[in-house]
Amino acid sequence: MGDKKSYPSRRDAIKKLFKGTGYLGISGTVLGSLATGLAANKLELRPPGALEEKDFLKACLKCGICVEACPYDSLILSKVNDEAGLGTPFFRPREIPCYMCPEIPCVPVCPSGALDIRKLQNVSGDLNINKAKMGLAVVHKETCIAFWGIQCDVCYRACPLMDEAITLEYDKNERTGKHAFLKPVVNGEFCTGCGLCEHACVTEKPAIKVLPIDVATGKVGDHYIKGWDKLDEKRLNSSGKGQQQPEGNKDAIDYLNDWEDLIDE
Amino acid sequence: MSSMLYNHRFLIGRRLVQIGLLILFFGGNYFGWKILTGNYSSATFLGEVNLSDPFALLQVLFSGFIVATDALIGGLIILVVYSLIVGRAFCSWVCPMNIVVDLAGWINKKVGFSKPKIDFGRIAKLRYYVFALILLLSAILGFAVFEMISPIGMLHRNIVFGFGTGIIAVVAIFLFDMVARPLSFCHHICPLGAFYSLVSRYRMLKVFHKVEACTKCNKCFAVCPEKQVLSIVGKRSGSIVSGECTNCGRCIEVCDDQALKFSILKK
Numbered sequence: 001m002g003d004k005k006s007y008p009s010r011r012d013a014i015k016k017l018f019k020g021t022g023y024l025g026i027s028g029t030v031l032g033s034l035a036t037g038l039a040a041n042k043l044e045l046r047p048p049g050a051l052e053e054k055d056f057l058k059a060c061l062k063c064g065i066c067v068e069a070c071p072y073d074s075l076i077l078s079k080v081n082d083e084a085g086l087g088t089p090f091f092r093p094r095e096i097p098c099y100m101c102p103e104i105p106c107v108p109v110c111p112s113g114a115l116d117i118r119k120l121q122n123v124s125g126d127l128n129i130n131k132a133k134m135g136l137a138v139v140h141k142e143t144c145i146a147f148w149g150i151q152c153d154v155c156y157r158a159c160p161l162m163d164e165a166i167t168l169e170y171d172k173n174e175r176t177g178k179h180a181f182l183k184p185v186v187n188g189e190f191c192t193g194c195g196l197c198e199h200a201c202v203t204e205k206p207a208i209k210v211l212p213i214d215v216a217t218g219k220v221g222d223h224y225i226k227g228w229d230k231l232d233e234k235r236l237n238s239s240g241k242g243q244q245q246p247e248g249n250k251d252a253i254d255y256l257n258d259w260e261d262l263i264d265e
Numbered sequence: 266m267s268s269m270l271y272n273h274r275f276l277i278g279r280r281l282v283q284i285g286l287l288i289l290f291f292g293g294n295y296f297g298w299k300i301l302t303g304n305y306s307s308a309t310f311l312g313e314v315n316l317s318d319p320f321a322l323l324q325v326l327f328s329g330f331i332v333a334t335d336a337l338i339g340g341l342i343i344l345v346v347y348s349l350i351v352g353r354a355f356c357s358w359v360c361p362m363n364i365v366v367d368l369a370g371w372i373n374k375k376v377g378f379s380k381p382k383i384d385f386g387r388i389a390k391l392r393y394y395v396f397a398l399i400l401l402l403s404a405i406l407g408f409a410v411f412e413m414i415s416p417i418g419m420l421h422r423n424i425v426f427g428f429g430t431g432i433i434a435v436v437a438i439f440l441f442d443m444v445a446r447p448l449s450f451c452h453h454i455c456p457l458g459a460f461y462s463l464v465s466r467y468r469m470l471k472v473f474h475k476v477e478a479c480t481k482c483n484k485c486f487a488v489c490p491e492k493q494v495l496s497i498v499g500k501r502s503g504s505i506v507s508g509e510c511t512n513c514g515r516c517i518e519v520c521d522d523q524a525l526k527f528s529i530l531k532k
Contacts, residue, residue, distance in 0.1 A: 061321055
């Protein structure tokens with residue numbers, strides 16, 4: 001290349017085009033896979049009010065202002081091997097949980113909107129940290145000593161939404177015949193994912209653990225509806241899939257009798 | 266002594282600004298100072314005014330998200346300041362990588378490592394391709410790609426949030442610059458520098474050259490990190506117009522003939 005000053009031949013131009021595309025492909029793949037590896041979030045928890053993970057990764061500018069605002073140093077910025085998306089904020093409740101400050105200092109300071117204050121506001125606009133959905137606590141009953149029959153309600157008492165997010169379920173201990181189980185049960189409707197339970201858990205490795213909402217939850221899909229619950233019908237309607245077709249208004253018997261329609265055209 | 270200080274007046278100024286900003290960021294995290302908090306992509310000045318890197322916001326836009334109004338206004342402020350007033354001064358006056366890269370270049374010169382084997386001449390415009398590639402990848406992968414791999418961000422986090430947050434890229438660039446080729450990253454690869462080069466053509470602050478005073482000693486060419494911008498030196502009077510000029514003032518410091526100086530709004 002470059003030795004001819006005249007117009008490049010078609011062969012040269014095509015060669016150059018292929019070469020350029022090749023370089024673009026190589027550098028794109030290398031850069032892209034490097035960046036994707038660094039962006040991957042395995043199982044880390046985001047600050048309160050965070051957008052859904054996909055949007056959060058787009059929006060977060062890694063400025064660390066939320067980390068600086070956190071009075072308990074719960075929030076940290078991800079290092080290379082933390083796998084929370086390099087430079088993005090997260091917290092590890094077993095080390096330092098979210099203490100649920102009522103004034104939520106970490107969220108309104110976010111300049112990019114990656115942490116959205118609207119997710120933590122009541123209808124009247126008041127801040128309410130209890131609306132946070134940072135994760136969902138999950139109990140491993142095989143290692144939870146309360147499920148063994150040993151009396152422990154540490155997570156239940158550590159929970160800032162005691163008797164809402166964690167309730168105790170009483171059960172008869174058939175083994176001894178005279179004792180009770182007091183089993184902790186997490187209620188996803190209320191759990192904020194603050195991790196105070198995980199932080200307090202007495203077992204060597206916590207038997208109650210907060211997982212990202214997306215990891216910890218299932219999804220029913222549109223084909224199951226609680227027929228006894230009028231509100232659940234709305235879920236179907238809002239999904240758009242369950243909209244009744246105009247033809248559906250016809251009676252089934254009419255449809256069967258109007259067979260000419262089917263033959264026509 | 267005073268003449269030595271005078272001969273390095275812009276260098277001293279640049280280091281003061283660069284290190285001062287790092288100290289403010291550091292104090293913002295460790296001592297709760299409110300003067301400047303955040304990073305080079307998005308910072309809050311005096312706890313009120315947001316200042317954001319317009320290239321970072323552009324990547325976020327390409328990834329399919331529009332940042333909140335605070336950051337949008339902050340990005341506009343920064344874009345106006347650089348593109349219309351001080352030009353690509355970010356690279357030489359603000360960016361912390363400039364300290365690392367200059368140190369590597371200084372060692373390279375002092376030790377006298379052999380002249381570079383790698384011919385970058387052919388890929389002089391490489392950074393513009395990187396710039397385009399980063400925007401393309403941001404759109405494909407759905408996040409701001411340069412923000413994820415930027416050595417500027419890594420260096421900032423290392424200093425402001427504690428070591429161990431992945432300084433590898435910074436060390437790699439330092440070593441490469443030191444032994445192989447000074448300014449390899451800033452001059453050839455950095456898409457942020459490319460961005461500021463693209464928008465800085467119509468800046469107010471430019472280096473002005475007076476050809477009548479020039480003795481063609483070529484000292485300015487020896488120190489300039491973007492030699493191609495000095496094309497008019499020794500040929501005709503006028504301003505250095507190329508947006509690739511970082512307004513670092515090195516050429517002005519070394520010029521013994523008063524043939525180069527900063528000027529505002531001169532053609």
